[in-house]
Amino acid sequence: MPATAHIDFIVAAYAAGLIVIVALIAWVTLDYRLQRRILAELERQGLSRRSTTLRDASQAVREDV
Amino acid sequence: MRVAELANPSRFLRAANLAIPWLGGATVLLFAFALYRAMLAPDDYQQGATVKIMFLHVPSAWLGMLCWALMTVAALGTLVWRHPLADVAAKAAAPLGAAFTLLCLVTGSLWGRPEWGTYWVWDARLTSELILFLLYLSVIALWRTVEDASRAARAVAILTIVGAIDLPIIKFSVDWWNTLHQGASVFRLGGSTIHPAILVPLLLMAAAFTLLFMTLLLAATRNEILRRRVRTLRLLQASAAG
């Protein structure tokens, strides 16, 4: 039967597509969680981008960099 | 100050947070429909069922090129308008483009095995796609080599624009080279025109892939903004400590 002759290649191709897409979604999601967690932790330590004194400091930092 | 407002990362984050769930949902629905139509699509009279690989292969090739085009626009945004979001979006886009180009290569060679009897043929399209993949990797390598983010952004922007100029030339050269070495074209999609029964699912899949890409790009850009915030806060912390 020609229709199923190369079914393994079709399955493999769709599996590859699934793997790539799942990997991308996982990368984006996990990265998001990680960055959010680090940000929350930093903010718990009293750092914030909003406070005026720190904004001055941030300006200073930016000039340093 | 409209440009400044658009460029405001906090504003972007708010918009992205709102848009990502909706875009994600739409992507899932469109994918379900497109896959259903793809399943129903008839087999090609020459290639049989393997033509179904095309529903993955062509959209990922399309995204590989679309992504470089977007990166070129972002590169202009970086160099000409110094748009802060352009850097971030370009950085987020590069791995996505590389991933879809890789998918295009993998599905292409899985398609090639039954059609040509080998996993790899130096077919013009596959070869151009391989070079595109190499270019994506060099962009990613450049991002990872330059430590300062805004300097990296500008170096990458120049490389992206040079790549955008060179890519059509590469495409043309490879086509020429390929016809020189192989004579007639190796494969055709069942004649010169594609039957609507195959074309419609193909377009649906392309739309679904594009939507997926946009969602991922938005999410990856959001991550990149957060990553830069983390970096700024860490620098603050370090300067406060020292």
Add this chain to the structure above:
Amino acid sequence: MSPLAALLLRDMRIAVRVGGGALIGVLFFLAVVSVTPFAVGPDLALLKRIGPAILWLAALLASLLALDRLFASDHEDGSLDLILTGRAPLELVVAAKGIAHWLTTALPLVVAAPLIALLLDLDGSAEAGLVLTLLVGTPALTFIGLIGAAIAVTLRRGGLLLAIIVLPLTVPVLIFGVAAANAAIAGPVPFGTPFTVLCALTLASLVIGPFAAAAALRLDME
């Protein structure tokens, strides 16, 4: 003397003096070509067939090898800052440096190519065609490489990154260079077709290279 001519002469003098390394490129070229038969076998018919490809690859690698130092040494001794603050347009300065680099590293390759081609059983009109393609094509390699050299100038792993960046961009030059050389030997296409495209590629890179490299240098130094 105009600043550009002065820079050209200076770069060439630096390249040919002790430690300049202009002739190392030729040695590298010779070494690569001599090593290839050990990999593919001593069959002269085969070597003759792939000879243009071997010579072109060797020329590509040799020009990549030398590009690494094009801006990096000027950056290290501070003269790049002087050049950037000078009055001469940076694009022309970069072009002058590119020409100096081509004259000192690529032109010796072209001169040496006929002798080295003899090792691969290429002679007569084949050799002439090959040398002509190298003469016309190597400026494209140098000027595409300029972009990579300018991007990588301040990087610690600049040399490797340079190769990664530049190699995919040189694909068209390689294709048409080798195709023209092969056409001169065996056909099937007439020599003129690929050779004209090769000329066009070189002209385009002569324009694009300096502009992109100058832009990269400006942002490197900001």
